[in-house]
Every structure is written in structure tokens, then in C-alpha cells.
Amino acid sequence: MAVESSPPQVTPDGRVELSDAGPIKDSRFFNPELAPVPIEQRTWTTYNFFALWMGMAHNIPSYTLAASLIALGMDWVQAFLTITLGNLIVLVPMLLNSHAGTKYGIPFPVFARAFYGIRGANLVALLRAFIACAWFGIQTWVGGKALHVIVGRLAGDGWTKASVVGGQPWTLWLCFFGFWVVQMLVIWRGMDAIRRFENWTAPLVSIGFLILLGYVLVKAGGFGPILHQNSTLGWGAGFWKVFFPSLMGMIAFWSTLSLNMPDFTRFGGSQKKQVTGQILGLPTTMSFIAIVAILTTSGAQALYGEAIWDPADLASRFDSTILVLIALISLVLATISANLAANVVSPSYDFSNAFPKRITFAIGGLITGVVGILIQPWRLISDPSIYIFAWLGFYGGLLASVAGVFVAGYWVIKKTRLELADLYLDGRGAYWFNGGWNWRAVLATLVGSVLAVGGAYGGPFPADGLIPFLKPLYDYNWVIGFVAGFLVFFALKENTAKEKTR
Numbered sequence: 001m002a003v004e005s006s007p008p009q010v011t012p013d014g015r016v017e018l019s020d021a022g023p024i025k026d027s028r029f030f031n032p033e034l035a036p037v038p039i040e041q042r043t044w045t046t047y048n049f050f051a052l053w054m055g056m057a058h059n060i061p062s063y064t065l066a067a068s069l070i071a072l073g074m075d076w077v078q079a080f081l082t083i084t085l086g087n088l089i090v091l092v093p094m095l096l097n098s099h100a101g102t103k104y105g106i107p108f109p110v111f112a113r114a115f116y117g118i119r120g121a122n123l124v125a126l127l128r129a130f131i132a133c134a135w136f137g138i139q140t141w142v143g144g145k146a147l148h149v150i151v152g153r154l155a156g157d158g159w160t161k162a163s164v165v166g167g168q169p170w171t172l173w174l175c176f177f178g179f180w181v182v183q184m185l186v187i188w189r190g191m192d193a194i195r196r197f198e199n200w201t202a203p204l205v206s207i208g209f210l211i212l213l214g215y216v217l218v219k220a221g222g223f224g225p226i227l228h229q230n231s232t233l234g235w236g237a238g239f240w241k242v243f244f245p246s247l248m249g250m251i252a253f254w255s256t257l258s259l260n261m262p263d264f265t266r267f268g269g270s271q272k273k274q275v276t277g278q279i280l281g282l283p284t285t286m287s288f289i290a291i292v293a294i295l296t297t298s299g300a301q302a303l304y305g306e307a308i309w310d311p312a313d314l315a316s317r318f319d320s321t322i323l324v325l326i327a328l329i330s331l332v333l334a335t336i337s338a339n340l341a342a343n344v345v346s347p348s349y350d351f352s353n354a355f356p357k358r359i360t361f362a363i364g365g366l367i368t369g370v371v372g373i374l375i376q377p378w379r380l381i382s383d384p385s386i387y388i389f390a391w392l393g394f395y396g397g398l399l400a401s402v403a404g405v406f407v408a409g410y411w412v413i414k415k416t417r418l419e420l421a422d423l424y425l426d427g428r429g430a431y432w433f434n435g436g437w438n439w440r441a442v443l444a445t446l447v448g449s450v451l452a453v454g455g456a457y458g459g460p461f462p463a464d465g466l467i468p469f470l471k472p473l474y475d476y477n478w479v480i481g482f483v484a485g486f487l488v489f490f491a492l493k494e495n496t497a498k499e500k501t502r
Contacts, residue, residue, distance in 0.1 A: 008420055011039060013270050016104050016420055024424040029118055031356040034349065036420060037105035037266045044267040049277025052264060052341055056257070057285035059338035060142040060331055061135075063209065063311050065253055066293035070301065072242055073232035076294045082243060083290040086250025087283050093403045093482070094258040094282070095275055100410055101262025102274050104420055108260035108346060109353035112402075113423050115409040115489070119436030122354050124259075124402045124445065129350035131256055131395050133368050136343040137377030140183065140369075143335035144176030146312040146328045151175065153321050168378070180369055183336055187344050187365035209292045211327040212311055215318055216299035244475045245393055251478045252396020254282070258403055260346040344368050394453050397477030401448025404485025405441050413493045444489035452481030 009017045017039045024030050069079035100111050108128070112121035148171060152160035162169040233239040261278075268274035293311075300308045308314045311331060318324045348364035359367070410416060422429030431438075455470030456477075457463055465471030473480050 009039075014103060015039060015042065015270070018420055024421055027424050027426040029113075029356055029426055030424045031352065031360070033352055033361045034107060034110055034356055035424075039105075042102070042105060042267050043269055044264070044273065044277075045269055046273045046277040046280070049264070049268070049274050050281040053278060053281025054285045055334070055337035056342045057282065057338070058209065058289050059139065059334045060146065060311055061139060061335075062253075062286065062289045062338070063293040064142070065250070066290040067297040067308075067311075069246060070294060070297040072246065074239075074242070074246075075230060076291075076298050078233070078235075078239065078243070079294045080287075080290055082246050083250050084283070084287050086247050087254065087286045089247075090251045090254045090258050091278070091282055093407055094254070094261055095278060096407050096411060097259060097403065098261040098265040098274055098278065099271065099416065100418070101265035102268040102271050103416065104418060105266045106420075106423065107263045107266055107349045107353075109350050110423050111262050111406070111410075113431050114414065114418050115405055115438060116441045117433040117436045117438040118423075118425070118429075118431055120433070120438055120442060123442065125350040125353050127398065127402070128256060128259055129347035129368070130371065131399070132343045132347040132350075133371035134375045134377060135256070135372075136339055136347075136368055137372030137375050139335055139339035139343060140180050140372060141176060141377045142310070142312065143332055143339070144179040145172065145310070146315075146331050146335070147175040147179055148172045149312045149316045150325055150328045150332070152316070153324050179332075179336075180373070183339060183344070184366060184369050186336070186340055187348070187369075188362045207326070207330040209289060209296070209311070209327075209331070211323055211330070212315060213292050213296045213299075215320075215323060215327075216296050216303065216314075220299040220302050245477075248393050248396055248476065248478045252393060252399075254286075255396045255399045255403065255478065256346070257342060259399060259406065260349075263345050263349055264341075343372075393474070393477050394456055397452030397456075397474075397481040398449050400452055400478040400481030401445045401485030404448055404482040404487075405444050405489045407482075408486045408490045408493075409441070412490060440492040441489060444485050444492065447488050448481045448483075448485030451484045452477040 007019060009019050011017070016036075018024075018036055021035065024035075066079060066083055069082060070076070074082070097111070100106065101108075104111075109121050109125035112124050116124060148160070148169075151171070159171050160169065162171040164170070165173060233242055265274045296311075296314070297308065300306075300314055304317070308317075312328065315324050315327050318327075344365050347368040348361045351364035351367050352359045352361055410418075419430045422431050425432070427436075433439075450467075451470065451473055453474065454467040455465035455472065455474040457465040457471055457474060465474065
């Protein structure tokens, strides 16, 4: 039951704004950064969303994602098709969940309140936040490595071969923490600083990758040696055994954003602008970086006899210091751009959602940075099989069930209609459910997650799977999690609709 004091205002294009935010401002579940964005502040254009995706997609982990498929034995055609298909699939739930952000001006954790309850939303928000923290750490580590190579080219062997601390040169740790500090300074300035940073870095981030490709092409003698690198998997059973878990990994790469895109689309000038910007942005930019990474890695394999899937390591082998500096400076800027947008914005809101009166957006960003270090990202990205099958596959399956609940709840059960003020009300309203929790959404998420990742195997997981009889499902973890979360939540819709507020 809605308790809004006055009807919300609705623009001709369907966007909703509170007529009076006064009744919700005293709620302990409200703060200015979680509040609905006023219509006059929803100013992001198609280019803003396109630039956002260019900034997020063109980074070193995106490059290593594509290059790792070559390292696993695919040829360039197989790797490109796997990545392109994965991005087209994940674009669907991403656009479906983006709609609520633009319509209501709300971020992801507030959107989650509609289905999990005012308090229950913290369950999925913090799950998303800790995954983002790990990604922040990964991006910061690879950015720090690139910075280490840059300084090493100028300072010489005394820098690159410095004494080892914790398994790495102490100079690499210095670059890692320096890279960390720069990002914290940007996030402390708030969301608008991130938007401006994305806008001016977006056109520059392709330069470094094109330099890498151009150098390899010249040294390899053109595309010939690259395009004729044969797959070690073939097109038979060996390929399909690697293809499906790899596809799930490609989907999982952006499955986090498929949930929290409302954090950005809440600033959208219209549904058309955010949809067009994302369609132009995600598939095209990821396909571009994929083909560049695939061709570069294949060329490096022809030149050096091994698949070098880390662009910083590859650039360090170049003869020209100028090329190394230009390429890696571009990659460092690209990585900062991607990390701020993809891995700091969401957890900042998520941590703020857990304690709205105590944690601001900036403090949430600082928490993200600290947790990102504690997770030890250098271990997560140390091996392509662990990177794709264990890390990406496992968390992708977990988040897929949440995406299933969102899509079923918002589009099928609620039919895109939410009571905006009730999303902030303390102890009453349509989304309080039982003590602030909707156990049915939690159950749907639990069932979907167990089915998706219960059979996890390989890397840190048992060879027979965590739950052996579920092992066959793990190769299809994202699809299993999404479908199961959707169906279970939809099956409980009648009870959900009749849930009494308390």
C-alpha cells in the first residue's frame, strides 16, 4: 500500500519525479545521494552513455579477457565470436534494468528495494559491492603494472629489477599504491567529476591498443601470420568444452553492470538517449577491443612463440621506448577511466545504502579502494583459466539470479510501475514486506545461485564440483542462474502481490 502524500509528477516521456520529497527526508533509509534525481538534473545525452561505455570497455582487463581466449587455445575467429555473442546476450538484461533508473531517477540499491525489501536490498547490494571491490583491485593492479613498465623504461634495470617484497619488486608495489591514490582523489570529487573524466578520456583510450597492434603487425609482416594461427581446440568437442564456460565468462564480465546500470541511467535525459548510447557503446567498443586484443596476441604468439595476454608485458618487449610510453600512458588513462565508472560508482552507492546516514558516496568509494587491496587482486588475475572459469564464472552465476529476479519483478510482475516514495519509507509502505525483507526474492536468488554455481569445479574448487551432481550445470552458470531466479520469483508472484505490509 502506497502512502505518498501527493501524486508524483510524470513527464510526457514517462519519467517520474516526486512532487514533494519532504515526507521521505527524515527516513533512515534516505540520503541526498540515494534520493531520486530531479528531472532538471537528468541531463546525460546519448554521447555521455556512449563515452561511458567506451571508457569502461577500453581497458587492460578487457584486453586480457580477449587475449586469454587465445591463451586457452582458440583462434581469432572463435575468440571474436565468443566475445561478441557474450556481449549481445548481456546487453539484454542491462537495458531492461536500465529502464528503472531513467524512469524513476533511482540508483541500483534503491531499485533492489522494490523486490528484496528496504532492508533486504542490502543483501544484493553488498554482494554486488564486494565483487566490484575485487574488480577495482584487479584494474588497479594491472594499471599499476603498466605504470611500472613506463617508469622502468625511463629509470632502467634498477627500477624493474628492484629487490623483491611479497613476490614482486617493491617498485611494482609503489606503482600499485600510487595508482590507487590517484583514483581515490578523483572519486572523492563525486559523480560529476567521473562524468567529465569519462568524456575527455574516451576518445584517447584506443590509441594505446592500436599502437600495440600496429607494432606487432609491422614486426610480424602483416596480418598473414596472425590470421593463420590455428586453433589448438579445433571445432569439435574440444572447442565446445571450452566455448560454453568461456561464453559464461564473457557474459559475467559485464554482469555486474547489467545490475547496477541504474546508477548511471538515473541521470539520463530520456529512455531513447540511454538505450541508444548503450547499444552504440557496449557491443561496438567491446568488439573493437576484442579484435585488437585477439590480433595483437595472435601476432605476439607468431613473433615470440607464446601467447602474451598481458599488454604491459607485451609492450615491455618493444624496441622503441617512445612507443612503449605512448601506448602504456594511454592504457593507464583507460584503466583509470574504466575503474572509476565500472567499479567505484556502484559500491559507493551500495555501501551508502547500507548506512545512509553515515556513509556518503565518497566514503563508500574509499571503502571500495581498501577492500580492493585486501582481496589481493594479483592472485585473481594470475592465470587465464582461473580468471575466466573460477573468478568470472562463479560470480557471474551468483549475479545472474539477481538479474532474473529484477527482470521478473520489474517487467512481468510490476509492469514497470513502482511507488517511488515507498522505496525510502521506514517501517511502512509497499516495500517493507516482513521487517524490511521479502524472503521470496531471497529464496529465488538462493535457488538460482545454488543451481548456477553449486557445481563449481576447477581452480580453487574440487575437481568433481562443490556439489558433484550440479557440476554439469556450471558450464552454463549465467544462463542457469538467470532463468532459475526469474522462474522462481515469478512462480511466487501471487503470494508476493498479497504480502501485507507491516
